[in-house]
Amino acid sequence: MRRKAIAFIAAAALMTMCLASCSRAGSLSQERDQALRKQTGDILVGVAWPFASRNDGFREGLQLALDEINEHGVLGHRLQLIEQDDNNSVTEGLEIAQSFSGNLKLTAVIGHRSSAVTVPAAQDYDHAGLLLLAPSSTAPALTASGMERVIRLIPNDKQIGSAMAKFAFAQGYRHAAIFYTNDEYGRGLANAFEDEAERNGTQIVDRVSDYKDLNDLRRLADKWKLLGCDAVFVAESMPEGAALISDLRKAGVEAPILGGDGLDSAALAETAGEAAEQAVVASIFDPTDKADAVQQFVRRYKDRYGAEPGKMAAQGYDALQLLAYALTKAGTREPSKLAETLKGTKSWQGVAGLHSFDGQGDVSGMPIILKRLEGGKFHYLP
Structure with a gap:
């Protein structure tokens, strides 16, 4: 009987801790939504990426999209990026995630590059009620745990x-x-x-x-x-x-x-x-695609940076443009409403192709493109 009583007490304590944690997570999400519902001024977006070591045009794609969006604004305001370099490190990535999560003025986060960083960081973001747009992380675990505000912008592994x-x-x-x-x-x-x-x-x-x-x-x-x-x-x-x-x-x-x-x-x-x-x-990106959206993006990117955009440039550009679309469609900067809007999105046209999202936040219908290396250069296969 004594063992059963001890086991019961331990189980009850564990349940109480879980309920307290869930309750705290729910209150943080609600607190962020309430704060952002009343917020005016720039719409703040965190970006976590290994800019110094593995940028690959990502920042350039983001900046191109940012300038285009801010020409007209979103919901009557401008977007403002808060960039942090995670060095592709789990430790540094989690420190950034905790910092972003504690900032109730942030609406969303775009990042990280590596699945090894994004998967644990996503827990912090979801717990804090932040929308996470993941443009590069392909690990199935990212969307498999039922987090409500994670949206993946690339086909998974x-x-x-x-x-x-x-x-x-x-x-x-x-x-x-x-x-x-x-x-x-x-x-x-x-x-x-x-x-x-x-x-x-x-x-x-x-x-x-x-x-x-x-x-x-x-x-x-x-x-x-x-x-x-x-x-x-x-x-x-x-x-x-x-x-x-x-x-x-x-x-x-x-x-x-x-x-x-x-x-x-x-x-x-x-x-x-x-x-x-x-x-x-x-x-997942073909700069030779004849579609108008792709060729306009390639032309603007070349004019500005003097180089052809690659996959990461396209992903940076699409991530911010998709966020602007969600803000406009939802009519609010509340992360819960933005996530709900994106999970109901079908056939949104980005420069990396059509994007539809399922209930888990995974993208579907996005083309997977094959490239062969010949003569030191990639050639796109039909």
């Missing part, structure tokens, strides 16, 4: 991994190996590729997440040849992905390289050189 496995099958590859980084991004992408490969009849002959040196890779190369490996799927980000591909070629791996969106960077050719030739990677 399941969608991208599945698309790459279908491409592998269409190319006639039937015995693939997977090399992945052991983090949120790498595991999710590798799992999705493997699941779709099994469904369509492509055999996964090996799955590896680490190697010691070139000798280690040479042993792998010999093993893969014996197993008839005819493609290697790399679930890795840059710049580590380029180094891995270079080492694979040095070790004697001759099979075609396929990769997720983490390898979608001009730095792939610059870093890996000849080793990356003919690699096919996934992307």
